[in-house]
Structure formats: C-alpha cells, structure tokens
Amino acid sequence: MNDAAPGILAVTLVTVATLAIGTWGLRFSRTTSDFMVASRTVGTRLNASAIGGEYLSAASFLGIAGLVLVRGTEMMWYPVGWTAGYVALLVLVAAPLRRSGAYTVSDFAEARLGSRSVRSLCTVIVVLVGWLYLLPQFQGAGITLQSTIGAPRWVGEIVVPVIVLINVMSGGMRSITFVQAFQYWLKLTALLLPLVVLLFVWWGDGAPHPVDAPASGVDPATWALPLAGADAQGLYLTYSLIVATLLGTMGLPHVVVRFYTNPDGRAARRTTLVVLALLGMFYLLPPVYGALGRVYADALVLAGRGDVLVLELPRLMVGGPVGELLTALVTAGAFAAFLSTSSGLAIAVAGVLGQDVTGRPVRGRRLSGVAAFRAGCVVAVTIPCVLALTVPGVGVARAVGLAFAVAASTFCPLLVLGIWWRSLTRTGAMAGLIAGGCGSGVAVLWTLGTPPGSGWASVLLSQPAAWSVPLAFTTMVVVSKLTRAEVPGDVHRIMVRLHTPEQVQLDRELTRRNPAPDRAGWA
Amino acid sequence: MSERPPERVRVTGPPRRRASRPVRPRRSQIDDATLVGEIYLTSLLREQLRLGLTGLAVVVLGLGIWPLLFWLLPDLAELRLLGFPLPWLVIGFAVYPFLWLVGWRFVRAAERNEEDFVALVETRDRP
Numbered sequence: 001m002n003d004a005a006p007g008i009l010a011v012t013l014v015t016v017a018t019l020a021i022g023t024w025g026l027r028f029s030r031t032t033s034d035f036m037v038a039s040r041t042v043g044t045r046l047n048a049s050a051i052g053g054e055y056l057s058a059a060s061f062l063g064i065a066g067l068v069l070v071r072g073t074e075m076m077w078y079p080v081g082w083t084a085g086y087v088a089l090l091v092l093v094a095a096p097l098r099r100s101g102a103y104t105v106s107d108f109a110e111a112r113l114g115s116r117s118v119r120s121l122c123t124v125i126v127v128l129v130g131w132l133y134l135l136p137q138f139q140g141a142g143i144t145l146q147s148t149i150g151a152p153r154w155v156g157e158i159v160v161p162v163i164v165l166i167n168v169m170s171g172g173m174r175s176i177t178f179v180q181a182f183q184y185w186l187k188l189t190a191l192l193l194p195l196v197v198l199l200f201v202w203w204g205d206g207a208p209h210p211v212d213a214p215a216s217g218v219d220p221a222t223w224a225l226p227l228a229g230a231d232a233q234g235l236y237l238t239y240s241l242i243v244a245t246l247l248g249t250m251g252l253p254h255v256v257v258r259f260y261t262n263p264d265g266r267a268a269r270r271t272t273l274v275v276l277a278l279l280g281m282f283y284l285l286p287p288v289y290g291a292l293g294r295v296y297a298d299a300l301v302l303a304g305r306g307d308v309l310v311l312e313l314p315r316l317m318v319g320g321p322v323g324e325l326l327t328a329l330v331t332a333g334a335f336a337a338f339l340s341t342s343s344g345l346a347i348a349v350a351g352v353l354g355q356d357v358t359g360r361p362v363r364g365r366r367l368s369g370v371a372a373f374r375a376g377c378v379v380a381v382t383i384p385c386v387l388a389l390t391v392p393g394v395g396v397a398r399a400v401g402l403a404f405a406v407a408a409s410t411f412c413p414l415l416v417l418g419i420w421w422r423s424l425t426r427t428g429a430m431a432g433l434i435a436g437g438c439g440s441g442v443a444v445l446w447t448l449g450t451p452p453g454s455g456w457a458s459v460l461l462s463q464p465a466a467w468s469v470p471l472a473f474t475t476m477v478v479v480s481k482l483t484r485a486e487v488p489g490d491v492h493r494i495m496v497r498l499h500t501p502e503q504v505q506l507d508r509e510l511t512r513r514n515p516a517p518d519r520a521g522w523a
Numbered sequence: 524m525s526e527r528p529p530e531r532v533r534v535t536g537p538p539r540r541r542a543s544r545p546v547r548p549r550r551s552q553i554d555d556a557t558l559v560g561e562i563y564l565t566s567l568l569r570e571q572l573r574l575g576l577t578g579l580a581v582v583v584l585g586l587g588i589w590p591l592l593f594w595l596l597p598d599l600a601e602l603r604l605l606g607f608p609l610p611w612l613v614i615g616f617a618v619y620p621f622l623w624l625v626g627w628r629f630v631r632a633a634e635r636n637e638e639d640f641v642a643l644v645e646t647r648d649r650p
Binding site: 076077083095224226235238266269270272276284291495499503505507 | 553583586589606615616619626627
C-alpha cells in the first residue's frame with residue numbers, strides 16, 4: 001500500500017489542521033463575549049473567504065471536471081450558475097436579509113409573516129434541502145478515499161460525517177469562520193498548483209488539443225457545444241439548470257446562515273462582491289481539468305468514473321514522486337471541500353432542528369440550547385450518512401443540482417416576495433412553498449428513483465426549476481391576493497427594518513410578536 | 524469668502540403662539556407612519572427594487588442569450604480564437620469578470636441610493 005501513503009498523509013493533515021484552527025478560533029472568540037460579535041470586527045475579506053470555503057463543495061471540486069470530461073462544455077453552466085446565483089443574492093436579498101436579523105430562513109419567515117406554521121414548513125424544507133446536499137458530499141468522500149488510498153467506499157462515507165460531527169459539536173458556530181476561510185485558500189491552491197504543472201506537461205508533450213483528442217466519449221462537435229443536446233430538450237435542460245442555480249443559491253441553508261455574520265446590510269453587499277471574485281477565480285480551474293482529461297484520461301470515461309478525474313489526472317500525466325505529491329495535494333483539497341461544506345450544512349440543519357425539533361419540550365422537560373443544538377447535529381449528520389451508505393451513487397454535481405432546484409422553488413419566492421412585496425400573506429407563502437416544494441420534490445424523487453428517459457415528461461422532471469419556480473411565485477402572489485385581509489399590521493415597520501440603512505435612527509422593533517432575535521450563536 | 528454678507532437678522536413682533544413645535548428630523552415621519560413618511564420609505568424601496576431588477580435583467584440577458592445563440596447557430600461552437608473554442612471563452616472565462624462588474628455597479632448604486640435616503644430623512648424641517 002505504498003501508493004496510499006501520500007493520500008493518507010494529506011487527509012490526516014487536513015483533518016488535523018481543521019481541528020487545530022477550530023480550536024484556535026475558539027480561543028480567539030473567547031476574548032470577546034461571543035463569536036458573532038467577534039466576526040463583526042473581522043471584516044469582509046475573511047468573511048468572504050469563509051463563505052467561499054463553505055460554498056465550494058465536492059460538486060465544485062470534483063464534480064464539474066468530471067462532467068466536463070464526460071458530457072462536454074454544456075456542464076460549464078453549473079459553475080456559471082453557481083456564481084451568478086451570488087449576483088441574484090446580492091441584488092435581491094443580501095442587505096435586507098442581513099437587516100432582518102434572521103439566522104435561518106425559518107427565522108425570516110416567522111419575523112416577516114408572524115406565523116408558526118410557515119416557520120415549521122420552512123424548517124422541514126431546510127432539513128430536506130440540507131440532507132439532499134449532504135448526501136453527495138458524503139458519497140464524494142467515499143469515492144475520494146476509494147480512488148486515492150484504495151479504501152472501500154463506506155470508509156469515506158463514515159469518516160467524513162464523524163469528523164464533521166466532532167468539529168461542529170465541539171466548536172459550534174464560533175470556530176467555523178476561520179476553518180472555512182482557511183479551506184477556501186487550501187482548495188484554490190490544491191487545484192491551481194497541480195494545474196500549472198499539468199498544463200506544462202501537456203504543452204511539453206505536444207499532445208493534441210482537448211477538443212480534437214480522439215476520446216471515446218462524445219464527439220468533438222457535441223463536446224464543444226454548450227447545450228445539453230442540439231434539440232429543444234437540450235435547450236430546455238440548459239435554461240432550467242441556469243434558473244435553478246441562479247435562484248437556488250439564495251435559499252441554501254448554509255449560505256443564509258453565513259450572511260448573519262456580516263455586521264450590517266452594507267457589509268453584506270460588500271462581502272458578496274468579494275465572494276463573487278473568489279468564486280470566479282476558483283471556477284476558472286475545474287473545467288480545464290475536464291479538458292485535459294479528454295486527452296489523458298479516456299479510461300475514466302470508459303469506466304464511468306468521471307467524478308475521480310481531478311484525483312487521478314496528476315498520477316496519469318506525471319509519474320513518480322511529483323505525481324504522488326500532486327495527488328496528495330488535490331486529495332487534501334477534495335477533503336477540505338467535503339469537510340467545509342458538510343460542516344456548514346450540518347450547522348445550518350442542526351440550527352433549525354435545535355430550535356424547532358430537539359429544543360421542543362417533551363413531557364415538560366426541555367433540552368438546553370447547546371444540548372438541543374448537539375442533538376440536532378447528530379440527527380443532521382446521521383441520516384444523510386445512512387442514506388449515502390444505502391443509496392447508489394447519484395453523481396455529485398447532479399444531486400447538488402437538484403438541491404438547488406428545490407431551494408429555488410421554495411425559498412427564493414419566499415425571500416424575494418417577503419422582502420419586496422408588502423402584500424405577501426402567511427397563507428400565500430404557505431401555498432407557494434407547498435406548490436414549489438411538492439413540484440420540485442416529486443421531480444427529485446423521480447430523478448433519483450428511475451433511470452433517465454428521453455420523453456418530455458422525463459426531461460421536465462429531471463430539471464424541474466424552469467416550471468416549478470414560476471409555479472411557486474404565481475401561487476404565492478395569487479393566494480396572497482385572495483387572502484388580502486391577512487397582511488400583517490406592522491408590515492410598515494418590517495419594511496423599515498429590512499430596507500433602511502442602520503445609521504438612520506428608526507424604530508425597527510417588531511411589536512406584538514417575537515422579532516427574529518439577534519442571536520449570539522449557539523455555543 | 525470674505526464678501527459673504529452678514530447673517531440676516533429677522534426682526535419680528537412678539538410671537539403670537541407661545542409654544543412652537545420642536546424641530547424634528549424628517550425620519551420621525553417614518554416612525555409615525557405618516558403619509559409623508561410612507562412616501563420616503565416607498566421611494567427608497569422603489570429605487571432599490573428597480574436597481575436590483577435591472578441588475579438581474581442584465582445577468583439574465585447576458586447569460587441567457589448564449590444557449591439560444593448556440594442553439595440557433597451550432598457552427599458558432601466550432602469557432603476558435605487563439606486556439607480556444609468560443610464557448611470556452613464565453614462561459615469559461617469572460618462570464619466571471621462580467622458577473623463581478625454587474626455586482627460592483629450594483630453595490631455602488633445601491634450605496635448611493637442609501638446615502639441619498641439618509642440625507643433626505645436626516646434633514647430637519649422648520650416647524
């Protein structure tokens with residue numbers, strides 16, 4: 001098992017560094033009264049690095065390169081959409097969401113609409129989206145360890161959840177900012193350095209242009225075409241993917257939580273702008289791996305193992321110790337991707353579970369905040385872990401794409417209409433969430449449960465966002481108009497809170513019900 | 524500015540009304556939810572929403588035009604500039620600076636709107 005040594009070393013180092021920075025961050029945060037205040041003095045760059053570190057998941061690190069290798073340029077719409085999603089987030093929700101003081105979408109829904117039932121429904125959706133997103137992370141960890149150290153798939157699918165659980169339960173929200181900021185730069189380095197070497201090798205080889213390479217996958221013309229096929233279905237799939245990623249980003253549970261750590265609305269905008277730059281920098285790289293794979297990694301296409309391209313390519317192109325070193329580096333980056341995204345999701349899911357499920361009194365007894373959060377963590381991580389072990393691999397980027405579709409069909413209309421439209425009512429929000437959630441949810445179950453077909457029904461279900469997002473928006477608007485009497489009386493004050501700059505002294509307190517509390521983190 | 528005229532002094536008779544209302548900034552109109560306060564708030568909301576939707580429209584058009592273009596003219600995908608296929612140049616490279624620029628323009632304009640709003644509501648009207 002000499003082959004495995006660099007991989008094991010890389011994984012161990014990343015794990016140790018993650019836990020160490022987590023502990024150091026914990027100590028740092030003890031000097032201030034709580035973590036959230038500490039993060040308010042940290043500034044936009046660290047915050048943006050943390051958002052980038054959390055956001056760039058296994059789908060970004062491994063999935064895109066594999067998809068570009070196998071399916072071609074059409075798959076580059078994934079990273080484009082994932083970045084454009086931050087523009088949509090920036091222009092429509094970033095500053096108001098921060099000003100609302102909401103820690104989760106559930107908090108936002110309750111503060112905006114004053115309804116416990118909308119809150120509960122949001123919590124259910126947050127948990128489902130979180131699990132759908134965690135599942136491919138854990139499965140990606142399985143194939144990573146399988147590819148680099150030859151361990152069976154279940155090893156990675158258990159190791160990553162366990163590390164996430166230890167890290168999140170001990171440090172909670174306090175330490176995670178530093179860990180995730182570190183992991184963004186680790187991921188960027190782990191992809192950039194090997195790529196520079198590989199490009200030199202390709203250039204020195206005088207190997208063919210990636211498009212012209214005699215690969216066994218799709219033919220060059222199809223590979224270069226940025227559409228999912230040259231027919232109308234291909235056009236629909238491409239547009240639907242763009243809609244899902246563009247509008248889904250703002251509804252992802254771990255993204256919303258991160259916006260809470262900005263000091264004010266203005267900083268939330270500036271942070272998002274830095275995030276845009278960081279993501280743009282990162283997403284230049286994975287497609288190039290896919291292109292080089294067309295020249296050097298044809299065997300992976302034949303074996304149907306596109307997802308491991310980033311991990312295998314250095315070894316395939318460069319032999320000897322240099323190849324091993326580069327492999328160790330990309331393995332470290334991939335592992336950082338699983339850890340940071342999974343930790344962020346675990347915290348977000350555990351947060352809502354701790355508030356709404358495990359924190360509920362049972363027969364008169366109630367868990368304390370921290371205990372409820374920890375119990376929530378266990379539930380948040382265990383269930384997708386079990387799913388990862390039992391469900392066959394669904395493809396990292398595809399499963400994540402479906403999570404975006406669900407978020408776009410539920411939380412995007414809720415946030416956008418809640419922030420900009422005074423006439424949204426709780427019944428309208430409820431109806432829209434149910435319509436969008438059921439529509440996209442059925443599509444997800446269908447796609448995960450049945451083999452891909454070629455009829456229009458199958459195409460519409462495999463990429464639902466293009467119809468489920470308008471459905472949710474329309475339902476919300478129509479039902480709100482029908483239940484006009486329910487518009488909250490203090491909607492004026494809510495709009496003041498969401499939209500006016502903090503420096504203007506205005507009454508922002510919401511009367512007659514609990515505002516989204518300015519919570520000081522969970523730990 | 525030495526040629527500035529001396530400050531004007533208003534010469535009046537004894538005040539008819541004893542208690543004049545205190546000088547309040549305009550923002551109190553928003554707290555009181557008066558018609559004027561509502562206008563201040565709505566104007567900010569409208570401006571910011573218009574700005575946000577414009578930004579979104581630029582992104583949607585800037586990205587959305589390409590699938591249609593490649594669908595209508597598939598040969599375009601085989602075009603190469605400096606060895607790079609056109610689709611790569613567009614959705615692999617150029618798109619990221621484009622998205623950042625849209626974001627940058629939006630942030631500047633949104634902050635300016637907010638500064639205008641602050642200047643407007645922090646003005647103290649004479650009672």
